[in-house]
Amino acid sequence: MDLQIAGKSALVTGASKGIGFAVAAALAAEGARVVVNGRDGRALEAAAERLRAGGAAEVHAVAGDISQPKQVKALLAATRDAVGDPAMLVVNAGGPPVGAAEALDDAAWSQGFELTLMSAVRLARAAVPAMKAAGWGRVVFVTSLAVKQPIANLTLSNAFRAAVTAFARTLASEVAGHGVTVNSVAPGYTLTERLDELIADDYARARLVATIPARRFATPEEVAAAAAYLCSVPGGYITGQTLLVDGGLVGSTF
Numbered sequence: 372m373d374l375q376i377a378g379k380s381a382l383v384t385g386a387s388k389g390i391g392f393a394v395a396a397a398l399a400a401e402g403a404r405v406v407v408n409g410r411d412g413r414a415l416e417a418a419a420e421r422l423r424a425g426g427a428a429e430v431h432a433v434a435g436d437i438s439q440p441k442q443v444k445a446l447l448a449a450t451r452d453a454v455g456d457p458a459m460l461v462v463n464a465g466g467p468p469v470g471a472a473e474a475l476d477d478a479a480w481s482q483g484f485e486l487t488l489m490s491a492v493r494l495a496r497a498a499v500p501a502m503k504a505a506g507w508g509r510v511v512f513v514t515s516l517a518v519k520q521p522i523a524n525l526t527l528s529n530a531f532r533a534a535v536t537a538f539a540r541t542l543a544s545e546v547a548g549h550g551v552t553v554n555s556v557a558p559g560y561t562l563t564e565r566l567d568e569l570i571a572d573d574y575a576r577a578r579l580v581a582t583i584p585a586r587r588f589a590t591p592e593e594v595a596a597a598a599a600y601l602c603s604v605p606g607g608y609i610t611g612q613t614l615l616v617d618g619g620l621v622g623s624t625f
Contacts, residue, residue, distance in 0.1 A: 377402030559617025
């Protein structure tokens, strides 16, 4: 399917590896002009080189920490300099600190708030006005199956990714009449470094796989395909939705 986004500008955060990198690759493969962002400048430039080597027509690397308000502003300014106002924004951020509800102090909550929720709010707030003015735009937040089914010991992710989902649904209603869609992709357990960090034990991983109807973990590319479609022209009547990419793990009817 032609997603009809060739030549359109895109900003993808958390794109030096994992799901973010896969999303950037998927958009670049469709001919989008992509700006990739991440905190580690060296890793980010290496990712950009991989995308270029894979045939991406235009990729720009802009390092920065999206949990920091000033760096979000700088990222948007650099994006505009490189490719113009982003017509597509995919917000992907690393997971907040792990911990049980009673074990997390105020500092951990503040860190999770800035990284997971406020990065999404600030990036959307900075990018959406130009989308509205252009009469076309796509915003996709990468969240987690935790927004539907909280995960033990991931208190901050459970709380703040759910907040991102509520923000996305609210924003979607506000901007739909301007040709801008806002959706979330909620990955299940995906083969990334974050999964290795959370579940390193082979036995524990095997037990987890046994609970997934698909009987395997997702690949980053499978999650990216969903995000890319939500960025597309054919996907333009989908807004305010959370698309689970979880192999059937979440058992709710809705």
